[in-house]
Amino acid sequence: MADQTYDLVVIGAGAAGMMCAATAGQRGRRVLIIDHATRLAEKIRISGGGRCNFTNRRVGPENYLSRNPHFVRSALSRFTARDFIDLVEHHGVRYHERSWGQLFCDDSAQQIIDLLRAECDDGKVNWLTPAEVRQVAATPDAADRYQIETNRGRFAAHSLVVATGGLSIPKIGASPFGYRLAEQFQLPIVPPRPALVPLTLPPETLARLAPLAGASLDVEASCNDGRFREAVLLTHRGLSGPVILQVSSYWQAQAYKADDNARWAPVSLNLLPDLDTAEWLLEHAGSRGLLANLLAEHLPRRFAHAWCELHGWTRPLNQFRHAELRQIAAHLANWELVPSGTQGYAKAEVTLGGVDTRALSSKTMEAKDKPGLYFIGEVMDVTGHLGGYNFQWAWSSGHVAGEFA
Numbered sequence: 001m002a003d004q005t006y007d008l009v010v011i012g013a014g015a016a017g018m019m020c021a022a023t024a025g026q027r028g029r030r031v032l033i034i035d036h037a038t039r040l041a042e043k044i045r046i047s048g049g050g051r052c053n054f055t056n057r058r059v060g061p062e063n064y065l066s067r068n069p070h071f072v073r074s075a076l077s078r079f080t081a082r083d084f085i086d087l088v089e090h091h092g093v094r095y096h097e098r099s100w101g102q103l104f105c106d107d108s109a110q111q112i113i114d115l116l117r118a119e120c121d122d123g124k125v126n127w128l129t130p131a132e133v134r135q136v137a138a139t140p141d142a143a144d145r146y147q148i149e150t151n152r153g154r155f156a157a158h159s160l161v162v163a164t165g166g167l168s169i170p171k172i173g174a175s176p177f178g179y180r181l182a183e184q185f186q187l188p189i190v191p192p193r194p195a196l197v198p199l200t201l202p203p204e205t206l207a208r209l210a211p212l213a214g215a216s217l218d219v220e221a222s223c224n225d226g227r228f229r230e231a232v233l234l235t236h237r238g239l240s241g242p243v244i245l246q247v248s249s250y251w252q253a254q255a256y257k258a259d260d261n262a263r264w265a266p267v268s269l270n271l272l273p274d275l276d277t278a279e280w281l282l283e284h285a286g287s288r289g290l291l292a293n294l295l296a297e298h299l300p301r302r303f304a305h306a307w308c309e310l311h312g313w314t315r316p317l318n319q320f321r322h323a324e325l326r327q328i329a330a331h332l333a334n335w336e337l338v339p340s341g342t343q344g345y346a347k348a349e350v351t352l353g354g355v356d357t358r359a360l361s362s363k364t365m366e367a368k369d370k371p372g373l374y375f376i377g378e379v380m381d382v383t384g385h386l387g388g389y390n391f392q393w394a395w396s397s398g399h400v401a402g403e404f405a
């Protein structure tokens, strides 16, 4: 026998779970939200360097990876970035825009947690935290079809929303709970992988690149179908910086392909994305200056010299044949490095893969074959680019589920 019955139980009080609970509660649903963490919404608190990049001015399906790329359309158009910005403004949270339309709080990510908490209070949401969910069972009875057993009592609900997120940053509460529950109800899972994550290089490449470690450059990076413009950071472990986090999701996208060799795809860096490099080098073909000194006009001086040393291109420009300069230009535009792996879930911002969206309704997030069971946020196979897109997915998917559940 359940201790209490609710219209809706949400498991996971992160970004998506709180948005869903607030929306459903404000519709008059009796909602219980459960989380095993002692501190509320830690991922929001640490996000965006403590300022939470809560959305982006431009959000579209092209900003997401999923095996089912059109899935996000409906939810993103029913609860838009503008809708979340309205909420932020309504709560008096001051914010600012950074590059590429990214919106951050002026003061603290805690303000977004407080906003969600206040919205939940408006919806009279009931809280059970910290609590451990031990078992979930489904019964045919339509009134309380889901039975949730926790270490703090048994609960029954007409609908169950799973909002337990992905696997990144296990030390602040990430767990595979959502995947296990999906499997329990025979929903397919796209294999999860760390994404938006620094990439490692093999030891022999690291040894060769050691003189370049510490360099930060504005580049265009591409891998498989992903191409982005931002900073790369060469580290003593491999490649990092925002542009690498972006392409790491595409490097990992072999999860969507049968061909596992895709895993070893190179990351290509265009070191001089604003220049017609061949034309520029040829213009200086008669110069007695060193190639490295010319490159230092557009690249950090230390990097330019170390990069030329690495390739043995240490002569003055007038000692290179035109064909050689064209070859150097091609190398500058397409410097390929083959990663050996990633820094894993401990450093990943998100998880690629998750509950296969083909088993879910794109309108409501409800499992097609399991009435009343919903999956929202990062636990699903929907992964946003860096730039506020993952939170926007949490808000959009959470909101639409809250409208129906």
Ligand code: FDA
Pocket (backbone or CB within 6 Å): 011, 012, 013, 014, 015, 016, 017, 034, 035, 036, 037, 040, 041, 042, 043, 044, 046, 047, 048, 049, 052, 053, 054, 055, 131, 132, 133, 163, 164, 165, 166, 168, 169, 172, 173, 174, 175, 176, 177, 348, 349, 350, 376, 377, 378, 379, 387, 388, 389, 390, 391, 392, 394
């Ligand atoms: P989320 O992870 O927020 O919440 C899941 C909740 O479920 C947690 O409260 C957890 O404790 C709970 N839970 C897990 N297992 C459970 C279990 N077994 N029982 C009960 N509860 C359980 N995105 C973005 O758009 N802009 C940004 O600035 C950033 N910055 C950023 C920085 C860092 C360091 C990280 C790690 C991530 C980001 N992200 C981001 C990504 C963003 O944080 C993430 O995509 C969303 O928080 C996902 O929201 P969810 O609600 O789906 O999961």
